[in-house]
Amino acid sequence: MLRVNEIFHSIQGESTHAGRPCVFVRLTGCNLRCSWCDTAYAFHEGRTMSVDEVCEAVAGHECDLVELTGGEPLLQAAAIPLMEALLQRGHEVLLETGGSLSVDEVPTAVGRIIDVKCPGSGESDRNHWENLAALRAGDELKFVINDRADYEWARQVVRERDLGKRCPILFSGVHESLSATRLADWVLEDRLPVRVQLQLHKLLWPGVERGV
Known part of the structure; x- marks a missing residue:
């Protein structure tokens, strides 16, 4: 069984899949408390659903692309069977x-x-960090940048580990703290092999916190 916070159909706002229609399955619970978290409502709220029930709810949206998000999806053991079931039903799964x-x-x-x-x-x-040693085709790494200190830290990680040759690297500014323009200027100045990412859903539906 799974503890599910919400299932909704929206436009993928981040990653290399940004702009695509996507069904999001947001699972309840997180083991982290990031200072800039914008989904704290997913820490505890949710309803219990079986893998089959989630798959049926997803199917109702008639969309090929599905993303498991949270919270932290991997805290729930049934997240793995859910991904397997969605793949078996022909979905592209993130x-x-x-x-x-x-x-x-x-x-x-x-x-x-x-x-x-x-x-x-x-x-x-x-x-x-062991996850970085096992990167494979189709993986992406995302750095959420709060300020210049975060940027310099992320820049060092990307360069020291030569991540630009491993998979797409996404740099996203914290929405309220760092402008995308400033982040883009830094990336251009340093010629980093990364993608500057905007949270597209926040541009499309400003002020809407859930279901987007």
Whole structure:
């Protein structure tokens, strides 16, 4: 069984899939408390559903792309069977994870979007660095940048680990703290092999916190 916070159909706002219609399955619970978290409502709220019930709810939206998000989806053991079931039903499946837990058991066909927590999150000591050694085709790494110090930290990680040659690297500014223009200027100045990412859903539906 799964504890599910919400299931909704929206436009994918982040990652290399930004702009695509997507069904989001937001699971309840998180082991992190990032300073800039915008989904704290998913820490505890939710309803109990079986894997089949979630799959049926997803099917009702008639959309190929599905993303498991949270919270932290990998806290729930049934997240793995859910991903397998969605794949068996013909969906393209993405997983967004906070990066503190191993992604080794995630099915190979799932696109893994793995956070690397910067110091400004307050959770950088929770990064499961072993995940970076197991990156594969279809994976993406996301750095949420709060300020210049976070940017310089992320820049060092990208360069020292030569991540630009491993998979797409996404730099996203904290919505209320760092303008996308300033972040873009820094990336251009340093010629970093990363993508500056906007949270498209926040531009499309400003002020709407849930269901987008």
